[in-house]
Structures are given as structure tokens and as C-alpha cells.
Amino acid sequence: xxxxxxxxxxxxxxxxxxxxxxxxxxxxxxxxxxxxxxxxxxxxxxxxxxxxxxxxxxxx
Numbered sequence: 768x769x770x771x772x773x774x775x776x777x778x779x780x781x782x783x784x785x786x787x788x789x790x791x792x793x794x795x796x797x798x799x800x801x802x803x804x805x806x807x808x809x810x811x812x813x814x815x816x817x818x819x820x821x822x823x824x825x826x827x
Contacts, residue, residue: 781815
């Protein structure tokens, strides 16, 4: 998965997966898959840690 502007913003959102999915017109499963991929790419335990890592590195 390439990181586009939308998925880059999702890890730092505290909204539930279902709400993010509704906002971007994707299924909750697709959003979970994108979040899982983003979390894995930065070596984080969860999306909140992934957001902290990305902020610390100046990515978001």
C-alpha cells in the first residue's frame, strides 16, 4: 500500500474505524487493513503509537 494523504491522516484520528470508513466511503475492513499496514510499516504496536512515531519523524 502506498501512503496517500488520506490514509496518512487515519492513524492519528481517534475516531472509531467505522466513522473513518464512513468519512472516506470505504468499508471498515478496508480501513482496518490500511491502518494495520501503516502501523506495521513504522513498527508500532497500534495506530496511536504509529501517529506518535510519524509526528516525531516529521511525516505528519
